Amino acid sequence: MSPLFPALAAGSTRPALQFGDQALSHAELATVAGALAARIAGAPRVAVWATPTLGTAVGVVAALLAGVPVVPVNPKTGERELTHIVTDSSPTLVLAERGVELPPILAALARLDTDVTEVTHLTGVPGAAAPAPPPPAEPSPEAPALIVYTSGTTGPPKGVVLPRRAVAATLDALEDAWQWTDADVLVHALPLFHVHGLILGILGPLRRGGSVRHLGRFGTDGVARELSSGATMLFGVPTMYHRIAEALADDPALAKALTGARLLVSGSAALPVHDHERIAAATGRRVIERYGMTETLMNTSVRADGEPRAGAVGVPLAGVELRLVDESGAAIAAYDGDTVGEIQVRGPNLFTEYLNRPDATEAAFDDGWFRTGDMAIRDPDGYVRIVGRKATDLIKSGGYKIGAGEIENVLLEHPGVREAAVTGEPDEDLGERIVAWIVPAQADAPPSAEELAAHVGAQLASHKRPRTVRYLEALPRNDMGKIMKRALRG
Ligand code: MCA
Ligand code: AMP
Numbered sequence: 505m506s507p508l509f510p511a512l513a514a515g516s517t518r519p520a521l522q523f524g525d526q527a528l529s530h531a532e533l534a535t536v537a538g539a540l541a542a543r544i545a546g547a548p549r550v551a552v553w554a555t556p557t558l559g560t561a562v563g564v565v566a567a568l569l570a571g572v573p574v575v576p577v578n579p580k581t582g583e584r585e586l587t588h589i590v591t592d593s594s595p596t597l598v599l600a601e602r603g604v605e606l607p608p609i610l611a612a613l614a615r616l617d618t619d620v621t622e623v624t625h626l627t628g629v630p631g632a633a634a635p636a637p638p639p640p641a642e643p644s645p646e647a648p649a650l651i652v653y654t655s656g657t658t659g660p661p662k663g664v665v666l667p668r669r670a671v672a673a674t675l676d677a678l679e680d681a682w683q684w685t686d687a688d689v690l691v692h693a694l695p696l697f698h699v700h701g702l703i704l705g706i707l708g709p710l711r712r713g714g715s716v717r718h719l720g721r722f723g724t725d726g727v728a729r730e731l732s733s734g735a736t737m738l739f740g741v742p743t744m745y746h747r748i749a750e751a752l753a754d755d756p757a758l759a760k761a762l763t764g765a766r767l768l769v770s771g772s773a774a775l776p777v778h779d780h781e782r783i784a785a786a787t788g789r790r791v792i793e794r795y796g797m798t799e800t801l802m803n804t805s806v807r808a809d810g811e812p813r814a815g816a817v818g819v820p821l822a823g824v825e826l827r828l829v830d831e832s833g834a835a836i837a838a839y840d841g842d843t844v845g846e847i848q849v850r851g852p853n854l855f856t857e858y859l860n861r862p863d864a865t866e867a868a869f870d871d872g873w874f875r876t877g878d879m880a881i882r883d884p885d886g887y888v889r890i891v892g893r894k895a896t897d898l899i900k901s902g903g904y905k906i907g908a909g910e911i912e913n914v915l916l917e918h919p920g921v922r923e924a925a926v927t928g929e930p931d932e933d934l935g936e937r938i939v940a941w942i943v944p945a946q947a948d949a950p951p952s953a954e955e956l957a958a959h960v961g962a963q964l965a966s967h968k969r970p971r972t973v974r975y976l977e978a979l980p981r982n983d984m985g986k987i988m989k990r991a992l993r994g
Pocket of ligand 1 (some may be wrong): 693741904967971
């Protein structure tokens with residue numbers, strides 16, 4: 505296979521990464537990441553403490569250059585989730601920004617700092633970077649590139665093993681769909697421990713030989729600033745576009761900046777039609793949606809040269825086969841904008857396996873097709889419209905996938921909780937918000953919502969904390985004793 509990052513190999517002096525006032529050209533990145541790669545080469549697996557910083561990007565690129573599989577870790581993960589991820593993926597080494605204090609389970613591993621200060625002062629001085637060490641031979645396309653943890657309906661998150669072939673295939677299919685070139689400058693503020701922010705948002709521009717400016721933290725002011733000073737593309741989750749839509753009425757500079765962008769892309773969850781329309785009305789520009797999943801990377805997109813359509817995620821990307829399957833398991837032939845089936849996909853963009861979970865890997869496939877669990881219809885011209893999800897116990901909040909069962913298990917361990925159920929409720933900003941339904945151990949002394957949120961946050965990632973807590977005397981159950989979640993409505 506050709507190198508994952510041809511522009512690094514070519515030593516291009518054009519900008520590659522910018523985080524605030526820290527920046528690296530492709531040549532500089534080749535130097536720092538190459539030096540780090542030489543130090544980690546041979547490690548079986550490396551964890552990256554994925555703060556939204558330049559060091560994280562350098563660490564991930566270094567590991568990919570060295571052919572060492574990367575486990576990105578959410579720095580806001582709680583104790584139980586972190587213990588699971590570290591035990592399950594057993595990294596021998598952790599990469600983190602210099603000075604960052606790591607939790608004990610990671611502090612116990614060998615550590616390398618992703619220190620880039622020595623190189624950043626050279627930014628803007630072409631050729632000033634020391635020559636990059638020669639990269640090791642390119643690993644096989646099937647070699648694991650990243651292991652990304654994703655929540656399921658029950659149990660702890662599963663490690664999705666993504667081979668180098670899937671990363672290259674998905675980024676090249678997006679090059680085609682979005683006419684993505686080395687002239688593009690991406691701006692985003694996505695976290696760097698998931699596919700969207702890390703693979704699309706950092707590795708994407710690097711593979712194209714273009715650049716990315718990361719905002720560190722999402723804000724409409726940062727989006728406006730970058731899009732009006734050379735950035736050409738914006739990636740975001742629907743919550744970010746919702747916040748942009750809200751801000752547009754009072755922010756002509758933001759409207760002007762969006763109008764000038766080449767491409768506005770939304771994904772990770774459905775962008776409501778209302779937000780699509782508000783952005784179009786204020787800017788004359790249409791946000792395009794793409795549909796993906798940790799296990800499959802990207803499956804469909806509205807093409808840059810295609811017709812944007814609110815509520816649709818476009819057509820299958822190059823190389824991706826997509827079918828809809830009915831309840832009996834039969835493929836649906838109709839493109840009638842009406843018949844609903846589960847989306848199943850096949851192609852070079854797919855993961856290899858769930859780490860240490862052959863049972864789950866096998867269950868995820870239907871005769872070689874990956875079952876996404878997403879329900880959709882197809883318009884006559886092939887556009888896919890996602891209409892729902894098979895599992896009611898999966899919540900999408902702020903673009904994060906969250907399993908209800910994982911939160912319930914933690915809530916049930918709180919001494920003040922007798923019974924617990926977790927649901928997602930529609931939320932204008934987050935898409936869905938996490939709601940905990942609690943039967944307190946003592947009716948007259950229920951634990952407070954803040955206490956329960958803190959209890960969940962200590963064990964799991966901070967975005968898994970319930971935003972609302974409702975107290976009941978008993979949970980609604982059917983004759984079999986199963987909780988009837990559909991009866992839990994606020
Ligand atoms: C949140 N806060 C809380 C609670 N929940 N405090 C107390 N109790 C709670 N229950 C805190 C937050 O930690 C934060 O504090 C503060 O409230 C305000 O939050 P804010 O930043 O305004 O919003 P947010 O809700 O924390 O974040 C919104 C967001 C974020 C920025 C849109 O959800 C986000 O980054 N989403 C991206 C998800 C993503 O990348 N998904 C991709 C995976 P503090 O400021 O102190 O922290 S899906 C994927 O990869 C597939 C392949 C795909 O298709 O893309
Ligand atoms: P994750 O496993 O966190 O990677 O989330 C993948 C899920 O996000 C998919 O199975 C879909 O349910 C959802 N998703 C991603 N992109 C979109 C989109 N553009 N529209 C609707 N849902 C989406």
